Amino acid sequence: MVDHPIVETTDIKAAVDALKQKFPDAIQDDTRQGYGGIIVDKNHLVEVAAALRDEYGFDYLSSATAVDYFGISDHMEMVYHAYRTSGGPALVFKAQTPRDNPEIPSLINIWPGVDFQEREAWDLYGIRFPGHPNLKRILLWEGFDGHPMRKDWQEAYYEEDHKPFESRWPDGWVHRAEERNVYGKNVKYPADFDLSKLSDQSEESLYANLGLGVSVQELTDKSHIKTDRLVVNMGPHHPSTHGVFRMIVTLNGETIETLEPVMGYLHRNHEKIGERNTFLHNMPFTDRLDYLSSMGNNLGYALAVEQLLANGARYQPPTYRAECIRVLMVELTRIVNHYWAIGFLLNDLGAFFTPALYAIAEREKILDFFEATAGSRMMCNYMRFGGVFKDLPERIRGVASRMNDLVRDYNTMEYLTELINERIPQSIDELDEYLTDSEIIKSRTIGVGYLPPEMAIAYSTAGPLLRASGVLYDVRRADPYSIYPELDFDVAVRYNGDIYDRYLIRLDEMRESVRILKQILPRLERTAGEPFFAGNKQHTPRVPLGEAYGRVENPKGELGFYVVSAGDEKGPQNPWRYHVRAPSFINLTALGPMCIGHKVADVVAILGSIDIVLGETDR
C-alpha cells in the first residue's frame, strides 16, 4: 500500500474497502436492518478519522450526533456524516460506547467543526469527549440536572412516551397540563438538596477559559481594577443578535481578543419533542426551526422520511408535479430568506430598517402566494411524505372580512409568471443598484470577517458562508435531490471570504433562483392536472426500520435531518431519533475565529453576514 493514496473516486465502497484493509481490527460494517456505513472501534476513532480526511478526501464533516439505544441494545453511539467537498454521497461512520460512563474520543483536532456538536452531545446525552478543550453545556445551563435526550429522561408535564396520547380520545375530558402541575409545586429536588446553598456556577465557568488574565472575582472586586482588558457581554437582548443570542467578547482597547458565543435561550428540546411525535407530527414543528424558510425545512424532513419509507414495499416516490411544486416553493423561500439576510445586514451596519423594508417589500407578494397555497405565510407546513399538501390553487382568491367583503382574485399562474419574470428580478436589481456600489457599505465590509477556504471547510460551515470563501459546494449539485439534476443553474461562488462577498453571493444566489424558477414555470404548466401526491395520504404511516439522513441546501446552508426508525418490528409510528443538523448552529463555530482582531462594531456586521435564526440555532 502506498503511503497516501488519495482515492480518486466518488465511490464510497472503494474508500470503505481501503479503510478496512488499513484498519482490519477497528472497522466493521453496520449490518443492522436499514442501516449503512461502518462502525469504528472508539479506541481507533481518531486514527480512522485522520485517515478519512487526509487519505480519502473526506474533508467535510457535515454532521455529528448521538443516539441512545436504551432498551434496544443499551449503548449510545455517535454518528458522523463525512463528505468530500468535491461532491458525492456520505461516508457514515459510528462509534459506540456503553450507556454508563459513556466516553468517545473527540475529533476536534481532525474537524474543528465538531466543536459545538460534541458539546451538544455532552449536554443532551452526557457523552464525554476526552480531548475536547472546552467541554461544557451549550444549550442548557451549567447545573441542569440530567441529560434530557436520554431515552429514560422525562420532561416536566410528561404524559406518555409517544403521541397520540391515550387521554385525548375516546374519553377526552379536557384538562390543562398546568392544572396537574401547579406553579410553585412543579420543581423537583433531590432528597439531600439544600436550596439555601444553591449557587450558580455557570457564569464562572463561561469566563474560565477566556484567557482574560484576570479572574471575574478580581473584576468585580472594586479594590483593584485592572482594565486594560475588558469583558463585554453583547446580548442576549441586543438588536444586533437577531434574537436572544449572547457573545462574550474580551476586548483589548476596542480590538477583539476572544469571542465566545453563548446560546440556548430559545432552547425547547425540539428533538425530544420530535421523538415523542409521530413522523407526520414533526412536519409543522420543522416550520419553527428556521422560521424564515419553512418550506426548505419541510423539504429536508420529507426527504429524510421518504428515504426510510423507500425501504418499504408499498412506497411510491413523489410525482413529477409534486417535485416541481417543491422546487418552486424552495427557491421562492431562498429569495425570501436572502431579502431578509441582506436587509438585516444593512440594519447591522447601522442603516436602521429603511433598507430592510425596501428589501422585504417584494417578500410580501411571495408570502401572499404561500398563504394562498399552503394556508400560512410563514408556518407553511406544506410538504408531505410522497408529495405536497395540496395542488396550487387555480385562483388566488380572498375575502377581506365579513364586514367588508371586498374580494381580490388573481389567476395563480399569471400571478407567478409576473412575480418571477418582472417583480423579483426588478427588486433584486434595485437592491444591487442601491447597495453594491455604496461607499459606506464597501468601507464597512470589504476585508472584514475574512474566513479562509480551508478554515471554512474545517469548521463545517455551509451555504453562502462557505461559498463566499471560494469553496464551490452546494448540496443541490454535490449530492443532488429532487429534480435539480435536470435544471440548468450555476453554483454561485465568490473568493474573498469577507462580508462584502457574503452579501454579493446572496444577490448571485437570488438571481440563480430566479433562473431556476423560470425553468419551473413551463414545467408547472405542462404538468397541470397531474397528481400532486403519490399513493394515498396516510396520517400515521408505519415507517420501515433503518436510518436516513436527508439534506437540503437551505438558504442558510446545509440543513440535515438524521432520522432513525427503530424499536417496533412492524415499523414504528414514532421516530426513535430525530436530529436536526442546523446550519445556523454550526456556522456559528466560525464566528469566534472570524472576529478576532476586529472592532466591536464589526462583530455585529460579521454576525449579520452569517445570517442566523435563533429558532434553528437553539432548537
Next chain:
Amino acid sequence: MYGQGILKGLWVTFRHFFNTYVDDIRYAGRKYFRQENFPIRQGLKAQGAFTVQYPDEKLAVPERFRFTPFLVVNDPDHPEAPGEDWCTSCGICAKVCPPQCIWIVRGSDPTTGRPVPQPTAFFIDIDICMNCGFCAEFCPFDAIKMDHNYELASYDRTTHHIHDKQHLSRPLSYWKNIAPTTALEEAVARGGWEHPDVLKAMKKAGQTAVTPTWENMFAKPEPPARPLPPADAADEDPAKAERLRKREEALARKRAAEAGEPAQPAVEATAPAPAVPTGDKPKFDKQAMLEKIRQRKADKG
C-alpha cells in the same frame, strides 16, 4: 465632491416616499372601496406601500388560510336535522394533532353504552393549537375545518381559551362562505352537499344526491330528501351485531386488564360511560366533567 452619496441616498428615499402616493392619486377617493380597485391595491400591480387601517380594514385572507379549527354542523334551516354535528367522534383529528390540543369524548348510547357516531364533548385548547391544519386535512367526514377568524384575544387565558363544542360549531354555510372553492371541491369528492353518512344512506335507499355545483351551493336540501340512517344498524345486520359484540368483549377485557382485575363477561362491562347525563342528546355538563377530573385525580393518588 463630498455629499453626493447623501444626496443620492435621499433621492432614493424620496422616490419611495413619492411612490406611496402614486396609487392614492390614481385611484383618488375610490382606492379602498370600489370592488374592482381592491385587487389592484393588494396585488402585483400596486405601486409603493400603503397602510391598511386595521381593524377598520383588513387584508384579504385567501381561502386556504388557516387559523384555529371549527366544527361543521348542519345549517339551522336544514329540513330534517338542523344543527346536527358532522363529527362522528372517530378521533382521527385527535390522533393527527401534533401538539395534542384536541380532546374528544366519544358519544355513547345512554342505555346500551355502545358508541354512537356523535361526540358527547369536543374541546380544543387554542393556547396549544399550532394552526397546522392536519385535523382538517385528514378528517374523513369533512367535519372539522380551519377558521379564518384570527381575532381570538381575550382578557383571561385560564377561562376563555378552551373552546367547547358549542363555541366551536359553525353551520356548513359558514364554511361555504369563507372557502367556496374548497367547499365545492370537497362536496364533489363526497358526491353531494350532505354529510358522507347521509349520502351513503341515500345511495343504499336508491336515491341520488344532487350533484354539487356553484349554482346550488346555497340551495336548501329538498324536504323529502332521504330516509334517516337506521338508528341502530346493528339490529338489522346480524353479522355487524356479532362484530360489535366481539369488539365490546375485547374492550371489556382490555379495560379489566388495565384495572388489574380478572376479565368479566361482556354484559357487565358495557355499563354506560360515567358522567354522561342520560337524556335525548347528551350535552356538556361542567359539573360532571369537574367531578370526573377529581375522580381521576383521586384514582391516580
